[in-house]
Amino acid sequence: MSPYDPSAFPPFAVTVDLVVLTVRRHALCALVVRRGEQPFQGRWALPGGFVRGDEDLGAAAARELAEETGLCAHDPAAPGVDNGAHLEQLATYGDPQRDPRMRVVSVAHLVLAPDLPAPRAGGDANSARWAPVDELLESADQASAGLAFDHARILADGVERARSKIEYSSLATAFCPPEFTVGELRRVYEAVWGVALDPRNFHRKVTGTPGFLVPAGGTTTRQGGRPAQLFRAGGATLLNPPMLRPEV
Amino acid sequence: MSPYDPSAFPPFAVTVDLVVLTVRRHALCALVVRRGEQPFQGRWALPGGFVRGDEDLGAAAARELAEETGLCAHDPAAPGVDNGAHLEQLATYGDPQRDPRMRVVSVAHLVLAPDLPAPRAGGDANSARWAPVDELLESADQASAGLAFDHARILADGVERARSKIEYSSLATAFCPPEFTVGELRRVYEAVWGVALDPRNFHRKVTGTPGFLVPAGGTTTRQGGRPAQLFRAGGATLLNPPMLRPEV
DNA sequence: ATCATAGTCGTCTGCCTGACGATAAACAGA
DNA sequence: TCTGTTTATCGTCAGGCAGACGACTATGAT
Numbered sequence: 001m002s003p004y005d006p007s008a009f010p011p012f013a014v015t016v017d018l019v020v021l022t023v024r025r026h027a028l029c030a031l032v033v034r035r036g037e038q039p040f041q042g043r044w045a046l047p048g049g050f051v052r053g054d055e056d057l058g059a060a061a062a063r064e065l066a067e068e069t070g071l072c073a074h075d076p077a078a079p080g081v082d083n084g085a086h087l088e089q090l091a092t093y094g095d096p097q098r099d100p101r102m103r104v105v106s107v108a109h110l111v112l113a114p115d116l117p118a119p120r121a122g123g124d125a126n127s128a129r130w131a132p133v134d135e136l137l138e139s140a141d142q143a144s145a146g147l148a149f150d151h152a153r154i155l156a157d158g159v160e161r162a163r164s165k166i167e168y169s170s171l172a173t174a175f176c177p178p179e180f181t182v183g184e185l186r187r188v189y190e191a192v193w194g195v196a197l198d199p200r201n202f203h204r205k206v207t208g209t210p211g212f213l214v215p216a217g218g219t220t221t222r223q224g225g226r227p228a229q230l231f232r233a234g235g236a237t238l239l240n241p242p243m244l245r246p247e248v
Numbered sequence: 249m250s251p252y253d254p255s256a257f258p259p260f261a262v263t264v265d266l267v268v269l270t271v272r273r274h275a276l277c278a279l280v281v282r283r284g285e286q287p288f289q290g291r292w293a294l295p296g297g298f299v300r301g302d303e304d305l306g307a308a309a310a311r312e313l314a315e316e317t318g319l320c321a322h323d324p325a326a327p328g329v330d331n332g333a334h335l336e337q338l339a340t341y342g343d344p345q346r347d348p349r350m351r352v353v354s355v356a357h358l359v360l361a362p363d364l365p366a367p368r369a370g371g372d373a374n375s376a377r378w379a380p381v382d383e384l385l386e387s388a389d390q391a392s393a394g395l396a397f398d399h400a401r402i403l404a405d406g407v408e409r410a411r412s413k414i415e416y417s418s419l420a421t422a423f424c425p426p427e428f429t430v431g432e433l434r435r436v437y438e439a440v441w442g443v444a445l446d447p448r449n450f451h452r453k454v455t456g457t458p459g460f461l462v463p464a465g466g467t468t469t470r471q472g473g474r475p476a477q478l479f480r481a482g483g484a485t486l487l488n489p490p491m492l493r494p495e496v
Numbered sequence: 497a498t499c500a501t502a503g504t505c506g507t508c509t510g511c512c513t514g515a516c517g518a519t520a521a522a523c524a525g526a
Numbered sequence: 527t528c529t530g531t532t533t534a535t536c537g538t539c540a541g542g543c544a545g546a547c548g549a550c551t552a553t554g555a556t
Contacts, residue, residue: 010298092340096304181534200536221523224533227521430504448503
């Protein structure tokens with residue numbers, strides 16, 4: 001067997017970009033970093049970087065995530081300890097013009113994380129911050145104010161994926177700490193979907209779906225009001241029947 | 249602005265692989281081509297090829313599809329005439345070991361096509377054929393009998409995407425000719441899901457979902473029995489509420 | 497004429513959901 | 527201590543949809 005003739009195909013650079021979402025102060029937020037170099041110097045962008053020569057795509061995404069946030073991602077496709085965020089592949093973007101310097105194909109990944117520490121800037125970024133996605137996507141309309149490259153499009157795709165995926169999977173728990181209350185979970189849905197949900201119907205629904213939640217045994221009053229039972233995420237990953245997003 | 253230093257990142261080859269699905273004789277089938285060269289010479293594989301230097305990923309997939317089948321794909325992401333099959337990006341596979349010759353990242357695409365012509369072999373393939381996906385995925389378990397590379401995994405992912413996507417979208421109509429009957433559409437669902445559906449409830453459901461089907465005006469008896477009304481796909485792409493796949 | 501096949505319309509029942517009312521258990525401030 | 531506020535949790539009720547299935551219709555085949 002002979003190796004490929006390197007002149008038979010054009011060389012590409014392959015990167016991973018991360019859409020890291022969390023819920024902070026009742027708003028869906030994404031992690032963005034400020035670009036330290038051209039092009040788009042000084043503009044905000046999604047974190048990301050080159051895939052190494054001997055590295056799988058998911059591993060590259062997990063490495064970038066750890067470098068930027070310290071989070072230990074848990075890719076459901078690969079076995080491992082679930083002591084961190086949810087990570088999954090989102091989509092791949094390869095428009096020939098998407099990077100003015102050369103041909104770059106970017107494999108975007110989606111990360112859902114609980115509201116944890118302040119982000120730490122790392123690598124080639126001057127700084128990093130959590131920004132509400134509404135804000136990031138609004139400014140995308142104004143020329144030269146939005147995210148660098150095609151990152152607004154990638155972010156929009158990631159947000160849409162998250163919005164639809166918490167409908168039919170138990171993934172909303174990835175936004176919560178290990179132990180959480182029904183009310184905290186409801187506020188996650190409300191922030192991601194941008195709607196208000198009836199607390200009574202929501203409570204009936206999630207506690208009645210087998211495998212979604214398992215009681216953790218304690219109670220908490222960290223949200224004020226009457227003490228609420230603590231739950232952990234159950235084993236079920238697919239919700240049947242799904243949570244229903246209210247009509248527009 | 250300076251170009252990247254080419255030594256700063258490893259070079260990749262980028263390919264597209266196609267999971268082309270259709271329904272033939274009550275079975276979900278995929279298009280496979282026989283490999284004419286090493287590695288995996290003589291084994292069946294998904295059609296695919298290198299992405300050109302100035303070509304977008306979706307365009308590369310559409311080009312490969314046309315070369316292999318003559319089908320004119322319609323990518324919903326790009327405007328164009330819908331005179332052919334449905335095409336969408338599936339996922340990207342980049343395990344460093346997936347091709348023994350060099351580092352290849354493959355952006356897999358999913359195509360849903362009506363049962364049309366016999367496949368035409370093209371390019372570097374000795375031949376091409378439609379094979380039932382059950383058959384292809386069963387033989388994947390036996391060593392050195394399944395598809396080349398990681399194509400069994402890619403096919404499985406594509407089939408799973410199709411199975412879940414016809415639940416909440418009108419995509420099942422992509423398996424049908426431009427005009428079709430409710431019974432033909434039901435047989436598509438039955439073949440893709442591998443279950444039997446109640447004809448009466450199915451009829452009530454699809455004709456009662458606004459925007460799913462629009463009457464085409466005629467009838468046909470090509471399936472035997474009483475003449476059936478002909479329909480065309482309606483404008484709706486998302487079904488709300490969705491079609492429900494029966495429990496296991 | 498009879499049968500087999502496929503399509504279409506209805507009925508009934510159970511379950512789920514949305515829209516509430518009502519109660520419980522904490523804390524804050526008067 | 528009492529009262530109001532906040533949040534959690536349980537219950538009730540009506541409407542809608544899905545599964546199960548009966549009934550009838552319109553073709554072609556024997």
